[in-house]
Amino acid sequence: MPQPTIGSLFAGIGGFDAGFENAGYRTAWQVELNPTNRAVLADRFPHATQHEDVRHCGAHNLQTVDVITAGFPCQDISIAGSRPGNQTTRGLRGERSGLFWQVIRILQETQPRWVVLENVVNLLAINDSQDFETVIRALADSGYVGFWRVLNAQYFGVPQQRRRIFLVAGHQRMPPIELLADAAPVDAIPPASQSQQWPRPADTWAANTLLANKAGSQIAMGCTTFVAHPNGWHQMAERQRTSENDGLCLGLDASNLAEAFAAGNAVVPQIAQWVAEKLIKAN
Structure with a gap:
């Protein structure tokens, strides 16, 4: 069978792409506005076509792929931007996070088999959870149904607490049910009174x-x-x-x-690979 392909919107430095390629996919194209990040992408993924602005991309210049990934901007969604007095936090109505609608447009134009979205956990709560409902509804209206989970990088072998929401949906088909299974064992947090091994690595x-x-x-x-x-x-x-x-x-x-900043915005490749390994079996 031909090697499955992905296209990456808001690619950053290629966290989604690296994870999916480790699982057996090939990156066909990437869309990233930041020129420094695009230079990183060109070096790490020379076989992929780079595009600059998601607003100028669509069926006319994007190759048909099996999966589209998108860690769309979180500036108008994150807790860091939602402090009292900050008028820039508007959720999906914001200038940056509102680029989510470009993702929906591209999905409607290209109709990949799968779509994987990533964002900060505050997407679940902002605007009284209406924005998350909007995301689900927009995907459903475009023919995509699926699951969502909050995954933490520390349970994928990464020494960092990074909780992000991942939403996986298929075009007129449900993703593999394994995406709702436990991603990895969750270790109990030891109480403060418990003895610790020293020195700790x-x-x-x-x-x-x-x-x-x-x-x-x-x-x-x-x-x-x-x-x-x-x-x-x-x-x-x-x-x-x-x-x-x-x-x-x-x-x-x-x-x-x-x-x-590039690392802070990147998707953890180990999580992307875990998702990709489930999807590639369902192709």
């Missing part, structure tokens, strides 16, 4: 990642990203000495910040 701490908090440039004041090692005070001095002798950056310069 750095990669076992969910906070010890580039994007542990809301932004890679955020300085945590609550010790959320400190890794405790008994008698490890000297390591702070060694880190400073490494910076001075080897030129390693301790803070964030322009390239670090671009990397941080």
Whole structure:
């Protein structure tokens, strides 16, 4: 059988694409507005066609694919943008998150077999949950039905707490029921009184990642990203000495910040692969 294909809307740096290719798909095209991200995509996926603006894409310039993925913008949906006094948070009525309707238009024009959407968990609650109802209704009106789940990256081998909603729908067919099965064992959180093994490896701490908090440039004041090692005070001095002798950056310069934002917006490839492995069996 021919290799199944995906097209990626709001591709970012290719988290969806990497996961799906690890499961056996081939990326046919990607749509990404940010030029730095497009350069990353061109380097990592030279076989895929890159497009710039989702508003200029459709059946006239997008190859027919088996799956369309879309982590559409969350700026008008996320909790970070919904603080009191912030007038930019409008959900699907916002300028950025409203690009969801471009996804619906492209689905109607190209009719892929499957669609996979990703966004922040606040999509379930914003505007009294009316926006999420709108997403479900828009997909159904376009002929797509399916399931949704909130998946956390820490249960897919990624040392980070990152909960995102994933919605998988098929064109006039339901996705595999396995998508509603447990994604991985969920470990119980040990009580504070329970003894801990020391020292703990750095990669076992969910906070010890580039994007542990809301932004890679955020300085945590609550010790959320400190890794405790008994008698490890000297390591702070060694880190400073490494910076001075080897030129390693301790803070964030322009390239670090671009990397941080790109990583923060990316879909976790391990989760994308888990979804793709279920869909590829149903092709």
